[in-house]
Every structure is written in structure tokens, then in C-alpha cells.
Amino acid sequence: MPEHNNIETQLQDLAALYEITKNLASSLELRDCLEKTMETLATMKDMENGTVTIVNPNTGKLEIEVAYGVSSEGKERGKYQIGEGITGRVVATGEPIIVPHIAEEPLFLNRTKSRGNIQEHKRSFLCVPIKNGKQVIGALSIDRIYADGISQQANTDLQFLTVLSGLIAQTATRIQKVNQEKDELQSENQKLKRELSEKNRINDIIGNSSRMQDVYDMMHRIVDSNATVLLRGESGTGKTLVAKALHYNSKHKNSPFIVVNCSALPETLLESELFGHEKDAFIGATEDKIGRFAQAEGGTLFLDEIGEISQSVQTKLLHVVQERTFQRLGSNKLIDCDVRLIAATNKDLEKAVADKQFREDLYYRLNVFPIYMPPLRERRTDILLLAEFFMEKFSRENKKEIRRISTSAIDMLMQYHWPGNIRELQNCMERAVIICDDDTIKGIHLPPTLQTSDISSSASSTSLSTTVENFEKELIIEGLKKNNGNQTKTAKYLDTSLRIINYKIHQYNIDPKKYKV
Missing domain, CATH: 3.30.450.40 (GAF domain)
Incomplete structure (x- = not known):
């Protein structure tokens, strides 16, 4: 048993x-x-x-x-x-x-x-x-x-x-x-994606976000085509840079790239600027003028702020787009036009068409291949990349040795809503570089618009203690970064005692290990 x-x-x-x-x-x-x-x-x-x-x-x-x-x-x-x-x-x-x-x-x-x-x-x-x-x-x-x-x-x-x-x-x-093998594969995959992203980037356009990858993809699809491109997006999103990139990476790169800001000129001058004029075509026309379409022959004509042109200019522009011919002011002679056209606008063209402010037939002629430029607030992963690019650029121009952006300044840059998009960020970083006398851009170097943005709106503007705490924390983090997380060296660097540094690190919940290289 x-x-x-x-x-x-x-x-x-x-x-x-x-x-x-x-x-x-x-x-x-x-x-x-x-x-x-x-x-x-x-x-x-x-x-x-x-x-x-x-x-x-x-x-x-x-x-x-x-x-x-x-x-x-x-x-x-x-x-x-x-x-x-x-x-x-x-x-x-x-x-x-x-x-x-x-x-x-x-x-x-x-x-x-x-x-x-x-x-x-x-x-x-x-x-x-x-x-x-x-x-x-x-x-x-x-x-x-x-x-x-x-x-x-x-x-x-x-x-x-x-x-x-x-x-x-x-x-x-x-x-x-x-x-471990899976992590290595994922790491390798990310590396390949980054390499592909770098390869996919065109000229000086900065950005690796998913929204910008979509833009790069659209650009690669259209770069060697003669189709008309319409760049859409808010002011300051980089439409002009994309237009330049489309030209200088295309088969037209050795031909002229001509830019016309349609909102900067009144109607009569804009017509003359685009199409040219004959001598005596109007009062003041003392000699023949070659227009921008003629100057761009064989190359690219970039019409910025296309939504601002008058109905009369819209009619003549429609004829050029349709027939590929134009007439100078004061002439009946048709001139053939071999120009790749890129237009840009921050205006809601669909609403303008509905309000009879923009010709519907011209809208469809221009909107052959639209590319939407995302606002900076929708591509936040690119903010630091752009900020560092502008920091290095303006440091060279101003002959300064600025190497990095502090943690607090990064937080402010990342959380700001950037209504002026990349142009505003560029101006912000230029100002910061000019003001900065150290090797690090700190929060105090950024414009007041960032320092009073949503990230600090919850705190009282008169809160001295909060401001002092934030500044102390920033200094300690900077010290830890420079001294490889060593608290003793950080205390010496900041000219204070180790006991005070240890107390502040505990008070502000700072982890020195994060700053060890």
C-alpha cells in the first residue's frame, strides 16, 4: 500500500x-x-x-x-x-x-x-x-x-x-x-528610424516629430514634380523654408528661386511686380520692367501670402496658371511661362471662397498638392531641437560660448503655447543668447511672455518665496550636472556647505543620481 x-x-x-x-x-x-x-x-x-x-x-x-x-x-x-x-x-x-x-x-x-x-x-x-x-x-x-x-x-x-x-x-x-534581445531590436529600430529621419530631412529644416515626418514625406513625393504646391499653416511655421527646400532639392535647383510677398505690395504695384510692364504703361513707368514670372523662368516662383491678393490680380494669376502665358502691363504680346509655382497662405481659403473674397477656380488651381505645416504647439518634441539649433547659431553670431539650456528654461520652453510658432522661438532664443553672460541659458534669460505663461499662472506673480525656490533648485541642478552628481563638489561649486546642499536636495526632491554621466 x-x-x-x-x-x-x-x-x-x-x-x-x-x-x-x-x-x-x-x-x-x-x-x-x-x-x-x-x-x-x-x-x-x-x-x-x-x-x-x-x-x-x-x-x-x-x-x-x-x-x-x-x-x-x-x-x-x-x-x-x-x-x-x-x-x-x-x-x-x-x-x-x-x-x-x-x-x-x-x-x-x-x-x-x-x-x-x-x-x-x-x-x-x-x-x-x-x-x-x-x-x-x-x-x-x-x-x-x-x-x-x-x-x-x-x-x-x-x-x-x-x-x-x-x-x-x-x-x-x-x-x-x-x-534583452527585444530591447536591442527596438533600440536598433529606433536608431534606424533616426537615421532614416536624418536622411529624410531636407536641407536646414529642423524637426523629427511625427508631424514633421509627414511633411518630409509629402515633400519627397512632390519635390521633382511640376505640380503647383500650396503651403498651408499659421504664420511662423516655416512655409518659406519648405518652399526653398522644395526648389533647392529639385531638378530646378540650378534655376532661379524668386519670392514675392503678395501682402507687402498694393494691387497696381503687385501686377507690375508679377508680370512686368512696358515703358509708359502707366504714369511713372519710364522704362521696361521684367516681372517676377519672367525672372523665375525655368525655376520656381514662390508667392507668399497668396490669400491677400485682389480680385483683379487673382483673375490674371488664374490665366497664367491655366494657360502658362502672361502679358506685361501695357502690352498685348503673350509671353510663354515655364515656372514651377509654389504658393503659401495662413488664411482660411475655404472661408474666403465661401465669402466670395477668393476665386473658387483659382483656389482649385492652386490647391493641387497642399502641404500643411503644423504649428509648434503640435510638434512639442521639436521645441528643444529647434531651441538648441538657434542657441548654437546665435552663439556663433555673437561670439559667445553658450553650451546648454537649463532644466527650468527647458520646462518653460516646452510648456509655452508659442502663438508665433518657430519665428517667435527664434526671436526668444536670440534674446536669451544676447542677455546670457554664462555658458548656460536659464529661465531668467527668457522673455517675460514665457515667465508669465501658463506654467507659472497658478502661482501668484508676487510670490517671492516660490521664485527664490525655483531659482535655488535650478542652481543646484546646474551644479549637480556640472559636477557629475557629486554633492560635495556641488557644495564647493556653489560656495556653500554640504549640509545645506543635502538639506536643499531633500527639500526640493532632487535625485543626484540622475545627473551622473
């Missing part, structure tokens, strides 16, 4: 191991497969409170990774120092332990409080180390109630758990390796 029970136990163990091995082998998430393992121990082996405890490499403490039958509050309480309690001793010694009756064992701490009245049953506790090679990385433990008291069955269970701990260690190593 005992032999029959032994064979039955072995078969039960094999069935449980088979089920557990399937779960461990098929999962790529350690927590998921461990939870299924603990559930299998409960259902197939009558093992309660199955727990896997892992050494946290950051704190050095033992923390519960997975626990079956234990509440989340219990898991949070279940933390031990290595050597503390039964689990801590198993990890410290690397040897398994059986506790016949946990109520009689003073080393058993029961921190999870998941067992209720431990005096009620003679509950045993089995704990085995989880080893990665010779290193103990955690422990596997279970509760079990033996009807006949502690017996040979407990030793058999301990052997079973030791085998299982080896499988868990192998699985953890495998999943860690897979995740």
Missing part, C-alpha cells in the same frame, strides 16, 4: 510538472507564467499561498513577485531583508528549509497576514532557493497542511519544489534574454 501511494504521488508530481513546464515554456511574460505555476501548485498539489520572492537589485530587499492567494496589500507588506525571517535565511544560505508548524517557529514573520489564524491547523511552510548558476536570486515557498503531520511527504515536496525552482530560474534567464 505505501508503495502504491508513492507511485501515485510520483505520477501526480509528473502531471503537475508537465503542466507547469508547458506554461513556463510558452510564456514570454515572467509574471504571467509564475502566476499560472502557483495556480497549478494549488489545484494539483494542494500547496497553498504559493509565493515567488525575488531580490530587488536596486534596494537589495526581497520582494514578492508573484503570490497565489495573497492580497495586493499582503504582497506590499511581504518585504524582507536578506537573512530576515525564513525566506530571507533561505536566500542568504542558499539552502531549503521546512518549518513543520509555522505557529511554533519564531523566525516565521507572516508579514503578508494572508493565513488568518495560524494556530488553527498544523500548517507547514516549505521554502527553496531560486538560483541563477551559483547566485541566489530569490525563493519559492508554499504552505501545506499534512494530515498525518510532517512526514516523508514533506521531503518529497521539497525535492519537487527544488526541481521547480530550477525550471523557474531557467525560464527567468530565457525571458530575460528574450527581453
Whole structure:
């Protein structure tokens, strides 16, 4: 009969191991497969409170990774120092332990409080180390109630758990390796995307955001076409830069690139500017004038602020776009026109068409290939990139050695709404460079519009203490960055004591480790 029970136990163990091995082998998430393992121990082996405890490499403490039958509050309480309690001793010694009756064992701490009245049953506790090679990385433990008291069955269970701990260690190593390879692949993928992004960028246009990637894609599609391009977007978003990039990266790059700001000229002068005029065509026309269309022959004509032109000029422009011919003022002679046309506007042309302010037929002629330039507030990941570009540019122009932008200044730049878009950012950085006498642009160097923006609107403008605290925090962070996170060197750099620096670091919740290179 005992032999029959032994064979039955072995078969039960094999069935449980088979089920557990399937779960461990098929999962790529350690927590998921461990939870299924603990559930299998409960259902197939009558093992309660199955727990896997892992050494946290950051704190050095033992923390519960997975626990079956234990509440989340219990898991949070279940933390031990290595050597503390039964689990801590198993990890410290690397040897398994059986506790016949946990109520009689003073080393058993029961921190999870998941067992209720431990005096009620003679509950045993089995704990085995989880080893990665010779290193103990955690422990596997279970509760079990033996009807006949502690017996040979407990030793058999301990052997079973030791085998299982080896499988868990192998699985953890495998999943860690897979995740590491996955991270490396993701890192490589990001690297390739960055390289592609750099390759995809055109000339001096700055920006790697997803919105700008869409712009680059559209530009690459149209760059060598003769189709008319309509650049849409708010003022200051970089429409002129895109127009230049489309020309100088196209087959027309060796031909003229002519710019006309349609809003800067009155109607009569604009017609003459675009189409030219004959001598004596109007009062003051003392000689022939070649218009911008003629000047741009074989190249690109960029009409900025196209939404501002008058109805009369719209009519004549429509004729040029349709027929590819034009007449100078005061002449009946048709001149052939081979010009690639790019127009730009910050105006709502659809509304202008509905209000009869802009010709519908001209709108459709111009809107062949629209490219929408996103406002700076919709491409925030580019703000720092642009700010650093302008910082370096104006530092060179002003012969200054400004190398970086402080954390507080970055926060202000990132949270400002930028109604003037890139043009406003450019002006902001030029001002900051001119004012800055150090190697770092700080928040105090930025314009008042940024210092009184939404990021500080919640604080009173008369709050001296808040201003002082922000300035102190900024100085300490700058000091930590310059001294590789070393608090002693930072205290010396800021001409104060280490005690004061430590106090301020704690007060402002600054983590010096973040600034170690």
C-alpha cells in the first residue's frame, strides 16, 4: 500500500510538472507564467499561498513577485531583508528549509497576514532557493497542511519544489534574454528610424516629430514634380523654408528661386511686380520692367501670402496658371511661362471662397498638392531641437560660448503655447543668447511672455518665496550636472556647505543620481 501511494504521488508530481513546464515554456511574460505555476501548485498539489520572492537589485530587499492567494496589500507588506525571517535565511544560505508548524517557529514573520489564524491547523511552510548558476536570486515557498503531520511527504515536496525552482530560474534567464534581445531590436529600430529621419530631412529644416515626418514625406513625393504646391499653416511655421527646400532639392535647383510677398505690395504695384510692364504703361513707368514670372523662368516662383491678393490680380494669376502665358502691363504680346509655382497662405481659403473674397477656380488651381505645416504647439518634441539649433547659431553670431539650456528654461520652453510658432522661438532664443553672460541659458534669460505663461499662472506673480525656490533648485541642478552628481563638489561649486546642499536636495526632491554621466 505505501508503495502504491508513492507511485501515485510520483505520477501526480509528473502531471503537475508537465503542466507547469508547458506554461513556463510558452510564456514570454515572467509574471504571467509564475502566476499560472502557483495556480497549478494549488489545484494539483494542494500547496497553498504559493509565493515567488525575488531580490530587488536596486534596494537589495526581497520582494514578492508573484503570490497565489495573497492580497495586493499582503504582497506590499511581504518585504524582507536578506537573512530576515525564513525566506530571507533561505536566500542568504542558499539552502531549503521546512518549518513543520509555522505557529511554533519564531523566525516565521507572516508579514503578508494572508493565513488568518495560524494556530488553527498544523500548517507547514516549505521554502527553496531560486538560483541563477551559483547566485541566489530569490525563493519559492508554499504552505501545506499534512494530515498525518510532517512526514516523508514533506521531503518529497521539497525535492519537487527544488526541481521547480530550477525550471523557474531557467525560464527567468530565457525571458530575460528574450527581453534583452527585444530591447536591442527596438533600440536598433529606433536608431534606424533616426537615421532614416536624418536622411529624410531636407536641407536646414529642423524637426523629427511625427508631424514633421509627414511633411518630409509629402515633400519627397512632390519635390521633382511640376505640380503647383500650396503651403498651408499659421504664420511662423516655416512655409518659406519648405518652399526653398522644395526648389533647392529639385531638378530646378540650378534655376532661379524668386519670392514675392503678395501682402507687402498694393494691387497696381503687385501686377507690375508679377508680370512686368512696358515703358509708359502707366504714369511713372519710364522704362521696361521684367516681372517676377519672367525672372523665375525655368525655376520656381514662390508667392507668399497668396490669400491677400485682389480680385483683379487673382483673375490674371488664374490665366497664367491655366494657360502658362502672361502679358506685361501695357502690352498685348503673350509671353510663354515655364515656372514651377509654389504658393503659401495662413488664411482660411475655404472661408474666403465661401465669402466670395477668393476665386473658387483659382483656389482649385492652386490647391493641387497642399502641404500643411503644423504649428509648434503640435510638434512639442521639436521645441528643444529647434531651441538648441538657434542657441548654437546665435552663439556663433555673437561670439559667445553658450553650451546648454537649463532644466527650468527647458520646462518653460516646452510648456509655452508659442502663438508665433518657430519665428517667435527664434526671436526668444536670440534674446536669451544676447542677455546670457554664462555658458548656460536659464529661465531668467527668457522673455517675460514665457515667465508669465501658463506654467507659472497658478502661482501668484508676487510670490517671492516660490521664485527664490525655483531659482535655488535650478542652481543646484546646474551644479549637480556640472559636477557629475557629486554633492560635495556641488557644495564647493556653489560656495556653500554640504549640509545645506543635502538639506536643499531633500527639500526640493532632487535625485543626484540622475545627473551622473
